[in-house]
Each structure stands twice: as C-alpha cells, then as structure tokens.
Amino acid sequence: MKKKLAIIGAGIAGLTLANLIKKNSDHDFMLYEKQESLSLDEGYGIQLSTNCIKILNNIGFEKIDKGKIFCPKGVEFYNIKNKKICDLDLTQFNKEKIKYTTLQRSTLIEFLKDDIYTQHIRFGKRIKEVSELKGKILVKFDDNTNDLVDIVVGADGIFSNTRTFFEKKKNVPKFKKAVAVRTILKSKSELNINEENISIMMGVDCHIVIYPINKNKELNVVCVIRDNKYDPDNIKFLLEKVLQQNTNLTKVFDGDLRSWPLYSTPKILPSSNSKVFYIGDAFNGFLPTLAQGAGQSIESANELFNLLNVEKKDIQNIYFQERLKRAKIVRKRANLNFFVFHFSSSIMQLVRNIFMKFFVKRKSFVNSYLGTVYKN
16 A cells, blocks of 8 residues: 655665665655755765665665775774784675675765655754644644655654654663764875774774775774763863874874764664654664664665565564564674773783684674674
8 A cells, every 4th residue: 555654864764765665666755854955075984784785786776886885805803902813704794796885974875865865855854743633644844844644754863853752751872981983094094904804903991993985995993982971072082092002093093083972772662653663773773883873774774665565464563573673683792892892801802802713713603693684
C-alpha cells in the first residue's frame, strides 16, 4: 500500500532512506531539515564497512568518483610510541564491488543528495506541534507549514527533537567522559605507519585513528581522549595528555582542529507510536570505537525501507526487535573497544597486545567479532 512519509533530518540516515524510497518504491515522502542548507564543507572522514556498501550500491554508489574514496586493505595496531603490535586483514570481508571504504562525510552527503535535492528536501523546518488526524499524523512546523502523513521517521541524530514530541519516556544521551579531536592531514604524517591502511595507536586514556579518505591520500585523524568534561576552548591543553606520550605526534595536530564530546544512548527504547520510527543515531547513539556510526545509519534506513514495502501488521515491533538485535551487537563491541584501547597500566597493555596478536590471526574469532557486523 502506498504511504506518505515525513522524514525528519537530512543526515546520512534520512538521506539514505529518501534515496531508497525514490529509487525503489512508489511511496511519497518529504525530507525536512532544520538547518538552512546541507553541510557540504570539507568535513571529517567516515568508514563504511561492507554491510552498508552493499546497501549503498542499490542506489548507485558503485558509480561514485573513485578518486574521492579509498579502500584500505587492513587495520594496523600500534602503541602510542608508534611500535607496531599487529594487523588485521580487511579484504577477507570484501567482494568485487563491495569493499571496506573510507571517505569524507561530505562526499557521501553530496552523493546522497543529488537525486532528491530539488523536489524532496525542505530546509529551515523545525517541528512545532504534532497531532493525530483521521488515522494520520499532522506535523506542524514553526514556519506555519504542515504535512499530513502516514508515517513519521525521526532521523535527526542522538539528541533527536522528534522524540520529544512523541515519547514520554526520556532517554537523554550520556556523556562518556571522552572527547574526540579531529584534523585532516594533506601531506605525509611523518609517522612510521602505512598510510594506505587504517592505523590505530593506543595510549594511556587515549587512542588515535588515522586513515586515507581519497586517492590524494589525505589522511583523516581522530584522537579520542578520556576527560571528565568537555571544554572546546581547552583542546590544546587536552591534547598535551597525548603529546606527552609521543612528542612526534606534535606535527599531526598542528593544523585546523575540530572537537566534540562523545555521547551514547543509555537505553534502547521502542517508539510508543506505531506510526513513528527512529533510524540512525535517533534510534541509538554509539561510541565511534567500532567505526559503525554511518554504517548503522545506513543499515537502519534500509531495514525500515524493506519493512515499508511488505504488507505486514505490527511492522513497528518487527523493526524494533531486528534493530535492537543489531544495535546490541554493535554497542557491545564498541564499548569493549573503548575500554581496551585506553589501558593506563603497562601490564594490562602488555597482556592486551599479546591477546591481540593471537586473536587477529584467528579467523573464527575475527568472523565472530567483526564478521557478524560487516557481513549483514
């Protein structure tokens, strides 16, 4: 049955769902974004594992300019002193047109917006009021416009405003006492690493991830540092915790720095309205330590899209149970990585490194730990 949807939020989740609907169904939809435009500046890097590349290929991602993306073959683990511990082969999860991919977020947004920008996105839209009318949902915006729809999809991030209009139970994101600092290197890092792979350097209360984001081999650098508070004016001081452990990293953080506090959603709660769905971070916010933020946004959009195209009752419950199962797997692994990457005890670091050397070469472990995520 043909449905009309209001998708709230034009990030990766909302844009993916919009593309799937436009290219693979006859549903009506409109994408509402509170900002006045899409953010297409240089942006930070993202990693897309094979679970979401397979989905994106259904909307033409295999035709993207190959110069704007990169396909690293592995992950290399180092201690903070730049001594290599072990490496993980990512190609074991790849297929001919489905490969682990890194790129700038703005590159993905640019791709996702192309076919829907003019007709299907409305900017400067903030929800003012919602109500039910004749079995549908009436969404009123603060510019005095409205839309009467069959389904509302909240795709507006971890601090979802959509949830505040439909949910009585609060699920306030929790600050994880950690801060991420990001920069992009346009030249050699001057570190002894393979700049065509993903490098993870683990230190005391911190870790650094470095990876190429295009064929120009520009490098995205993200440093996650444990700290009890977030002060955007104090980032240089916070980075001293890292630089004291390896002074060779000083040049890495000489450029333009961006920072943000890390949050995750404490509980995974279902929608209380059968006509309202949440995708991406609006469903559940993860720590970035499994590099699945963008991937799970794409996955959740695809799961909802598939359910909208079948005539089943109670798709709300079906969607929630399936998404809950996936979210728990990703959250558990992301939280474990967050714990393991930041050991302060030298003994614990030594034990961790020994175990990592052993497990990354065991296919059964790798398939259990990562394969269940990547091979969806």
